[in-house]
Amino acid sequence: IRSVTVGDVQADLVIVANRLPVDRVEMPDGTKAWRRSPGGLVSALEPVLRANDGVWIGWPGGTDEELEPFEDDGLHLLPMTMSAQDIEEHYEGFSNGTLWPLYHDVVAKPEFHREWWDGYQRVNKRFAEKCAEVAAKSATVWVQDYQLQLVPQMLRELRPDLRIGFYLHIPFPPAELFQQVPWRRQLLEGLLGADLVGFQLPQAAQNFVRLVRQRVGHKTHRDLVYLPDGRTVHAAAFPISIDFIGFDEMAHDESVNQRAKEIRQQLGDPKKIMLGVDRLDYTKGIYARLRAFGELLRDTKLDVEDVIFVQVAVPSRERVEQYRKLRDDIDRLVGRLNGDLGRIGRPAISYLHTSLPRAEMAALYRAADIMVVTPYRDGMNLVAKEYVACRYEDDGALVLSEFAGAAEELRQAWLVNPYDINGMKAALLEAYEAEPKELTRRMRAMRKQVAARDVRHWADTFLEELAAVPGNHNKSVLP
Numbered sequence: 036i037r038s039v040t041v042g043d044v045q046a047d048l049v050i051v052a053n054r055l056p057v058d059r060v061e062m063p064d065g066t067k068a069w070r071r072s073p074g075g076l077v078s079a080l081e082p083v084l085r086a087n088d089g090v091w092i093g094w095p096g097g098t099d100e101e102l103e104p105f106e107d108d109g110l111h112l113l114p115m116t117m118s119a120q121d122i123e124e125h126y127e128g129f130s131n132g133t134l135w136p137l138y139h140d141v142v143a144k145p146e147f148h149r150e151w152w153d154g155y156q157r158v159n160k161r162f163a164e165k166c167a168e169v170a171a172k173s174a175t176v177w178v179q180d181y182q183l184q185l186v187p188q189m190l191r192e193l194r195p196d197l198r199i200g201f202y203l204h205i206p207f208p209p210a211e212l213f214q215q216v217p218w219r220r221q222l223l224e225g226l227l228g229a230d231l232v233g234f235q236l237p238q239a240a241q242n243f244v245r246l247v248r249q250r251v252g253h254k255t256h257r258d259l260v261y262l263p264d265g266r267t268v269h270a271a272a273f274p275i276s277i278d279f280i281g282f283d284e285m286a287h288d289e290s291v292n293q294r295a296k297e298i299r300q301q302l303g304d305p306k307k308i309m310l311g312v313d314r315l316d317y318t319k320g321i322y323a324r325l326r327a328f329g330e331l332l333r334d335t336k337l338d339v340e341d342v343i344f345v346q347v348a349v350p351s352r353e354r355v356e357q358y359r360k361l362r363d364d365i366d367r368l369v370g371r372l373n374g375d376l377g378r379i380g381r382p383a384i385s386y387l388h389t390s391l392p393r394a395e396m397a398a399l400y401r402a403a404d405i406m407v408v409t410p411y412r413d414g415m416n417l418v419a420k421e422y423v424a425c426r427y428e429d430d431g432a433l434v435l436s437e438f439a440g441a442a443e444e445l446r447q448a449w450l451v452n453p454y455d456i457n458g459m460k461a462a463l464l465e466a467y468e469a470e471p472k473e474l475t476r477r478m479r480a481m482r483k484q485v486a487a488r489d490v491r492h493w494a495d496t497f498l499e500e501l502a503a504v505p506g507n508h509n510k511s512v513l514p
């Protein structure tokens with residue numbers, strides 16, 4: 036990482052997200068270091084920005100960090116400073132205490148606080164101003180995710196010459212739930228500042244257009260919204276994906292496969308390894324999944340001598356109350372399952388509360404016979420696609436929640452309803468007992484799908500569509 040002078044940066048492509056792709060963290064000895072940011076957004080966008088030579092605006096993590104723009108391995112990064120109050124109101128509050136649970140089917144109860152909303156507006160404004168400062172004339176600005184839904188409109192007011200895209204990485208809820216937000220109209224109007232509003236699934240785009248018609252009163256036709264000023268806004272689905280070739284290559288790496296063997300040995304050479312990898316989030320269904328596995332052991336359908344469940348839980352939003360509680364609940368459940376069902380040297384669950392480097396993740400994907408992804412609701416879930424990309428021998432089973440966006444594409448997974456514990460048990464068992472021929476048939480089809488619709492395809496189609504939106508634009512960033 037080296038710092039650069041971006042005083043006069045005028046970029047043709049600006050990506051703006053709540054977070055930068057790297058996170059400033061404090062080490063146990065008090066020194067500061069950089070770590071890759073958690074979550075699917077960063078994994079997806081990083082290769083796009085590298086390919087397009089743009090600028091990325093976002094929060095580097097930490098409180099009151101005043102950092103100069105810098106370059107990280109070819110990426111131009113512009114850090115935004117967040118105060119303790121910004122973090123509390125904008126990030127932990129409105130983004131993750133209000134919008135996150137609301138947009139995920141109210142899996143947890145959203146809280147509505149006026150001061151959180153004030154903080155959300157304030158931070159969105161600052162991000163919009165920064166974009167306005169660094170975007171070249173008629174540049175393309177691509178705004179990311181639910182933390183920045185007001186940026187498109189605020190930015191359009193400052194810079195009507197820009198071409199503005201917005202992409203929501205998480206689900207967009209049905210009108211019946213969205214309706215609860217006291218500031219629903221402002222959120223919709225914020226998004227309407229964009230020329231193109233992208234979602235993971237077509238249903239989400241339809242929810243949005245319907246809400247705009249009902250709540251804001253604009254004329255709509257199919258996926259188009261007609262604004263009184265003559266502009267049109269296009270709303271459509273662009274299912275996000277991964278760098279398939281990158282993962283496939285990493286999976287072929289000699290050292291990764293060596294590490295996969297070592298992991299299996301270290302786990303006591305079980306017949307089968309089940310794997311879960313999630314941010315430690317209540318939408319991910321980790322608790323119910325481990326319970327289902329525990330019951331299979333208790334019912335003697337499975338035996339700890341034969342199978343182990345490796346659960347990687349990446350620390351996330353640790354100051355938000357619901358996340359703390361979830362951590363305690365999972366700690367207790369893992370302790371109980373291992374205490375009740377494990378034997379010496381044979382725990383039922385190998386639980387890691389940590390974030391792992393990509394090569395180690397690839398080794399885990401190579402080692403795992405059954406990947407278990409069972410969120411209650413998930414925009415896409417890239418872990419499911421990463422697993423598929425690493426299974427170049429067309430083996431391994433994927434057990435996948437039907438409520439993850441990925442289920443629309445990965446039809447050959449064992450699809451489950453995460454609320455149905457017996458259904459999950461049956462699917463885990465079927466995947467466990469599946470014949471190699473069956474596994475190959477399913478995995479081959481899923482690999483074809485992920486290879487054809489990789490992250491490059493996602494970004495290209497979004498940017499092409501954005502460039503095609505009519506308007507007073509005379510310049511565009513084409514992939």
Ligand code: F6P
Nearest residue numbers: 054073074075076180204351352
């Ligand atoms: O993909 C959804 C998302 O909320 C991203 O916007 C975010 O960067 C990621 O998950 C991780 O969450 P956080 O930034 O709150 O750690």
